[in-house]
Structures are given as structure tokens and as C-alpha cells.
Amino acid sequence: MSTPAAPTPSVALDAALRAAHAAGEIIRQAYRGNIAVEYKADASPVTEVDIACEERIAQILREACPGYGFFGEETGQSDMQAEHVWLVDPLDGTKSFVRGYPFISTQIALMHRGELVLGVSSAPLFEEVAWAERGQGAWLNGERLRVSAIDDWPQATLSTGNIASLAQDAQRWARLGELLPQLHRIRGYGDFYHYHLLSAGRIDAVLESDLNILDIAANTVILREAGGVITDLDGGPIGLETRSTVAGNAALQPRLLELMQRG
Numbered sequence: 001m002s003t004p005a006a007p008t009p010s011v012a013l014d015a016a017l018r019a020a021h022a023a024g025e026i027i028r029q030a031y032r033g034n035i036a037v038e039y040k041a042d043a044s045p046v047t048e049v050d051i052a053c054e055e056r057i058a059q060i061l062r063e064a065c066p067g068y069g070f071f072g073e074e075t076g077q078s079d080m081q082a083e084h085v086w087l088v089d090p091l092d093g094t095k096s097f098v099r100g101y102p103f104i105s106t107q108i109a110l111m112h113r114g115e116l117v118l119g120v121s122s123a124p125l126f127e128e129v130a131w132a133e134r135g136q137g138a139w140l141n142g143e144r145l146r147v148s149a150i151d152d153w154p155q156a157t158l159s160t161g162n163i164a165s166l167a168q169d170a171q172r173w174a175r176l177g178e179l180l181p182q183l184h185r186i187r188g189y190g191d192f193y194h195y196h197l198l199s200a201g202r203i204d205a206v207l208e209s210d211l212n213i214l215d216i217a218a219n220t221v222i223l224r225e226a227g228g229v230i231t232d233l234d235g236g237p238i239g240l241e242t243r244s245t246v247a248g249n250a251a252l253q254p255r256l257l258e259l260m261q262r263g
Contacts, residue, residue: 006139012084013133015064016108016120022060023053023090023106024124031125032100047097050074053090053106061086061108068110071240073214085111089214093191102126105192109217116238119218121192130196130222138199138225145226148201151251153182157203158256161190162210166244172233175259176207195219198247199226205248205256209233213242229253233260 009017030049038047054074061068069085071077073092079085089107096103102125110118117134130145132138138145150156158179167173180186189197190208197203199222208216220230220238230238230247235257238245246257 004137004144006142006144007133007136009131010118010133012065012110013118013120013131015061016110016118017129017131018064019057019060020106020108020120020122020129022056024122026053026056027091027097027104027106027124031097031102031104035098044094047091047094049097050091050094054088057088057090057106057108061088071214083113087111087214087217092215096191103191103193107192107214107216107218109221111217114239116217116221119221121196121218121222123192123196126193128196130199130219132222132225134221134225136225138222140196140200145199145222146201147199147223147226147228147249148204149251150204150249153179153184153252153255155184156205156252157185157187158183158205158207159187159189159194159197159203161188161194161206161208163208164210166207166209166233172260175262179256179259191215192219195223195247198228198249199223201226201249205246205252207246207256207260209244211243211245213238213240216242216245223247231257233257235261 035047051074054072069079069082071087073089087109092107093104105123108120119132121130130140194206198206232242233244
């Protein structure tokens with residue numbers, strides 16, 4: 001059977017892909033260079049590369065899609081009442097970038113009337129670009145993505161990320177401890193990477209806290225189009241206020257969510 005070809009991108013997706021490529025060029029040129037680092041009020045780092053990437057992304061997106069709102073990690077929110085709003089993390093993994101390891105990506109998503117409809121997750125140092133539009137499937141470097149069909153914990157791999165606040169919740173931490181001995185593998189890939197692996201069927205579930213919507217908006221669209229399921233830790237939808245995720249294939253995500261909610 002021949003591999004299906006990726007659909008022709010819409011104007012918005014084409015712009016997002018071009019913007020991600022432009023940011024990737026900036027990131028590659030600066031990686032492991034002598035980069036000045038400043039710190040935000042929450043002690044998270046920001047570099048001149050973050051800012052340069054976001055400015056270039058915003059320029060490309062605004063030229064292609066005038067009138068769209070914009071929510072950027074570095075420049076904040078504008079025109080959030082618009083029917084379409086871009087959600088952009090220009091350099092997701094700044095801490096990795098500063099320390100010189102390659103778990104770095106550009107995340108670009110689009111919301112239409114509050115619903116996530118498009119996502120691009122570009123990892124220039126991995127030479128991976130994943131993208132999806134609602135109803136058009138999910139793709140990684142031109143290959144169709146599909147979550148796994150594994151439905152049993154002893155065969156499953158779970159990846160965790162940013163779980164500091166989860167560890168402070170004694171009940172949920174204990175529930176996670178109940179699950180770990182049942183798993184085939186427990187990993188901590190984190191950032192964009194475990195969502196790419198999940199959407200490609202190479203791991204089976206992801207559990208994450210201490211994040212924001214800009215971290216996971218693009219990969220939410222990609223995962224859903226690959227057949228996966230994602231909610232927050234309380235079972236709620238992914239939206240602007242999201243701070244945690246429970247993600248997986250259609251068989252395991254509901255079971256993981258139920259476990260984390262169990263009294």
C-alpha cells in the first residue's frame with residue numbers, strides 16, 4: 001500500500017511552516033554560541049534568540065494573515081478578541097538552549113473562536129517538523145502520524161515531564177507510584193519530543209504538569225489528528241488556562257486520567 005501524501009497546506013499552515021523554518025535558521029546559527037541570558041520575574045530564562053525568533057515569526061504570520069490575534073511567549077497578547085489567534089512559543093526549551101542540549105523547538109498553533117485548529121511543532125536540531133490541521137491528519141517530515149494501538153500497561157511506555165507540582169500532590173503522586181511497576185517503560189523525554197513520539201506511536205502516554213498553553217497547543221492539534229486524546233489532569237479541555245496534561249492513545253488516556261483522579 002502506498003503512503004498517503006500530505007495535503008496541500010492552507011494559507012495559514014503554509015505561513016506557520018515558513019515561520020517555523022525561519023525561526024529554526026536563527027536557532028541553528030546561535031546554538032552553543034555566546035548568548036546573553038536574562039531572567040523573567042518567574043526566574044525563567046530568556047535570550048536574544050527567543051526575541052529574534054518571535055519577531056521573525058510574527059512578521060511572517062502577520063503578512064500572511066492580517067487581522068489575526070497574536071499571543072507570544074515573549075511579546076504577550078494582542079487582538080485576543082479576533083476570530084483567529086496565533087499562539088507562539090518561539091524557542092520552547094530555553095533552559096535546554098542555554099545549557100547546550102538539543103531539546104529545543106518552535107511551537108506555533110492557531111485558535112479559531114477558541115478552538116485549536118492548526119499546529120506546527122518544529123525541532124530544528126532534530127531536523128523534525130510535525131504539523132496538523134483539523135480534519136487533515138498529522139504529519140512528521142511528510143510521513144503520516146498515528147498513535148499506537150497498545151491497550152495494556154505491561155506493554156506501554158509512559159513519559160513524564162515538568163512534574164514538580166504533581167510531586168507536591170500526595171494523592172496523585174501515590175497514584176502514579178501505583179502505576180509505575182505495571183509499565184513496560186517509564187521515561188522522561190519532555191518538551192516537544194514526547195509528544196512527537198506519542199503521535200508517532202513510539203510511546204503510549206504522557207503525563208505533564210507545570211506548563212502553559214503555548215507549550216502544548218501545537219502538539220495538541222497534532223496528537224488529536226494522529227488519533228490521540230489529551231485533557232488536563234482534571235479531565236478538562238485544553239485551553240488558554242491549561243497548566244497540565246494527560247495524553248495518550250484512545251485506549252490508555254482514559255485509564256490514566258481515571259487513575260490520576262481516583263479518590
